[in-house]
Amino acid sequence: MDFFSNNSRQQQVSNVLEKYNLYFRNLSQKGKHKFVKRVLSFEKEMAVIGKGIQITDDMRLILYSYITQLTFGLKDYFLSGYDYINVYPDSFSLKNNDEFSDGVTYNNKIIGISWKKFSEGHLLVADGENIFFYQLGMALVQTVKNGATFDQHFASYLDNWFDVFTKENKGKSNVLNIVDIDNEVDFVFAKLLEIFFEKPLTFQEELPNTYAHFCLLMNQNPLQIDLDYVYKKEFFTTENLIYNLPEKVKKTYKYNSSHWSYYLPIFTAILLFIFRFHVMEHMVINWFEILSIIFVVSIFTSIIMFKKVQEKAIYFNLLECWIINLLGFVPIGFLLFVTAGLWINFNEQVTYHDIEKIDINEIQIRKRGLQIESFTFYFNDKFLNDYPITRTIDIANNEMFQNIQLPAQMKLTICKGIAGFDMIKYKEVITNEHTGY
Numbered sequence: 001m002d003f004f005s006n007n008s009r010q011q012q013v014s015n016v017l018e019k020y021n022l023y024f025r026n027l028s029q030k031g032k033h034k035f036v037k038r039v040l041s042f043e044k045e046m047a048v049i050g051k052g053i054q055i056t057d058d059m060r061l062i063l064y065s066y067i068t069q070l071t072f073g074l075k076d077y078f079l080s081g082y083d084y085i086n087v088y089p090d091s092f093s094l095k096n097n098d099e100f101s102d103g104v105t106y107n108n109k110i111i112g113i114s115w116k117k118f119s120e121g122h123l124l125v126a127d128g129e130n131i132f133f134y135q136l137g138m139a140l141v142q143t144v145k146n147g148a149t150f151d152q153h154f155a156s157y158l159d160n161w162f163d164v165f166t167k168e169n170k171g172k173s174n175v176l177n178i179v180d181i182d183n184e185v186d187f188v189f190a191k192l193l194e195i196f197f198e199k200p201l202t203f204q205e206e207l208p209n210t211y212a213h214f215c216l217l218m219n220q221n222p223l224q225i226d227l228d229y230v231y232k233k234e235f236f237t238t239e240n241l242i243y244n245l246p247e248k249v250k251k252t253y254k255y256n257s258s259h260w261s262y263y264l265p266i267f268t269a270i271l272l273f274i275f276r277f278h279v280m281e282h283m284v285i286n287w288f289e290i291l292s293i294i295f296v297v298s299i300f301t302s303i304i305m306f307k308k309v310q311e312k313a314i315y316f317n318l319l320e321c322w323i324i325n326l327l328g329f330v331p332i333g334f335l336l337f338v339t340a341g342l343w344i345n346f347n348e349q350v351t352y353h354d355i356e357k358i359d360i361n362e363i364q365i366r367k368r369g370l371q372i373e374s375f376t377f378y379f380n381d382k383f384l385n386d387y388p389i390t391r392t393i394d395i396a397n398n399e400m401f402q403n404i405q406l407p408a409q410m411k412l413t414i415c416k417g418i419a420g421f422d423m424i425k426y427k428e429v430i431t432n433e434h435t436g437y
Contacts, residue, residue: 010036013039013061014036016057016058016061017039017061017065020061021065022125023069023222026225027228030228034072035065035072038068038071038072038077039061039064039065039068042067042078043060043061043064045078045083046067046079046082046083046084048060048064048085049085051086051089052088053087053115059087059115063085063087066132067079069197070133070136070137070140071140072220073220074153074218074219075151075152075153076151078149079136079140079143080148081109081142081143082109082110082143083109084109084111085110085113086110086113088113089116091117101114102114103131103132105138105142107146111136111139112135113135118130118131118132121133126198127198127199128176128194128195129194130194133193133198134190134193134194136190136193137186137189137193138186141158141186141189141190144158144255147255148257153249154219155252156249156252157216158185158255159254161213161217162185162188164209164213164243165188165192165207165213167209168207168209168210169210176195196211196218196222200221208241209240209243212236212241213245215231215236216231216246219231252311253312253313254313261314261324264324264327264328264329267328268332268335271336272335275335279335279338280390281389281424282390282423283421283423283424284387284390284421284423284424285338285387285421286387290334294331294334298326301329302321303318305325306318306321338417338419338421341417341419341423344417344418345415345417345425346416347416350411350412351414352411352412352430353379353380353381353409354379354380354381354407354409355378355379355408355410355429356380356406357377357378357406358406359374359375359376361376374392374393374394375394377410378391379410390424405431408429409429409430410429411426411427411429413426413427
C-alpha cells in the first residue's frame with residue numbers, strides 16, 4: 001500500500017527518509033504517515049541555512065527527521081523559539097575567536113552544527129555519539145527553561161527523571177562515558193539522548209532505572225521496534241527497577257512563565273463592577289462586610305490548597321497563594337455564589353418604613369438623552385442605615401420621585417438568599433396617591 005500516493009511531496013519525503021533514516025524504516029505505515037507529516041511541519045517552521053556549504057533538499061530533510069525522531073513521542077513537538085539550523089562544512093569558530101566547535105545551541109533562535117561531524121555520527125549509528133542529537137537535546141531542555149511553549153508531559157517529568165539518574169549514577173565511574181560532563185540536567189540529558197537512540201540496549205543494561213524513566217520522559221522506547229517505539233510500562237520488569245515508574249505523570253507548572261490563575265484578579269475587577277451596580281442594591285450587605293468575608297475565607301482556603309498547588313509548582317510560597325486567593329479565587333466564588341442567591345429565596349416578609357427625607361443626585365447623561373438620577377431614602381426608624389445602596393433607586397427621566405410629598409412610606413419585600421444574607425426583592429414608595437415603584 002502506497003500511503004502517500006496522492007501527495008507527491010509526502011512521497012518524496014518518504015523516499016528520502018527510507019534511504020537515510022533507520023528509525024523511520026522500522027515504523028508501521030501509520031507511524032510513517034505521522035512521521036512525514038511532522039517532518040513537513042518542521043520544514044515550514046525551521047530554516048536550514050548553509051554557512052559556507054550548499055544545502056540540498058536531502059540534507060534538509062535528514063536534519064528535520066532527527067528533530068522528528070527526538071520529539072516523536074511528544075504531543076507538542078516543536079522546539080519553540082528555535083528558528084534556524086546553521087550548517088557549517090567543518091568545525092567553526094565561536095564569537096570570532098580561536099575557539100572552535102562542532103556544535104552549539106544558543107538560548108534561542110539558533111542551533112549550529114558541523115556537517116562533517118554530523119555525517120560521521122550519522123554513518124556510525126551505534127557508537128553512541130551524534131552531534132546533532134546532542135544539540136537537539138540541549139535545545140529541548142532550553143525550550144522548557146525559557147518557559148515558552150513546550151510539551152507539558154516532558155517538562156513535568158524532567159526533574160523527576162534527573163533525580164532518578166542522580167541517585168542511580170551516584171558512586172559509579174565512567175558509566176556510558178558521562179562521568180566527565182557537567183552534572184546539570186541539560187548536559188546530562190543531551191549526552192544520554194545520543195546513547196538513547198544509538199545504543200538503547202547498552203543504556204538499559206548500564207542504567208536500567210534511568211533508561212526506564214527516560215522512556216517515560218520521552219514517551220517512547222527505541223527497543224520497542226515492532227510497536228512504533230511506543231512507551232509501555234509493562235515492558236520494564238520491576239525486578240530491575242528500584243525507582244518505580246508512575247502510572248501517570250503528574251502535571252506541574254514549574255517551568256511555565258504564567259498560569260491562568262494569575263489573571264483571575266482581572267475578572268474579579270469586572271465582576272465587582274457588575275456586582276456593585278446590579279446586585280448590591282438588592283443585598284443587605286456593605287463593602288466592609290464583603291471584604292472581611294473575602295479576607296478571612298482567603299486565608300483558610302490558601303492554607304488548605306497550598307500543598308496541592310505547591311506540588312504542581314503553580315505557587316512556591318504561601319504568600320503568593322494567598323494573594324491570588326484574596327484577589328481572584330475567593331472574590332469570584334463569593335460574588336457568583338451570592339449573586340445566585342437573588343433567584344433562590346427563603347422566608348419572604350414585607351415591612352413598611354416611614355420616609356424621613358430623600359436625597360436626589362444627578363448621576364450622568366446617558367445615550368438618547370436619558371438623565372439618570374439617584375434617589376436615596378432615609379427612614380425614621382433608621383432601618384438599613386448601614387446599607388445605603390439598598391436605600392437607593394436610580395431612575396431615568398422620571399419626575400415622580402422629584403415631586404414626592406412627605407409623609408410617605410417605603411414598602412420593602414425582604415427574603416433570605418441562599419448565602420444567608422437578606423435580599424431586597426422589591427421596593428415600593430407609597431404616597432397619598434398610592435404611586436409606587
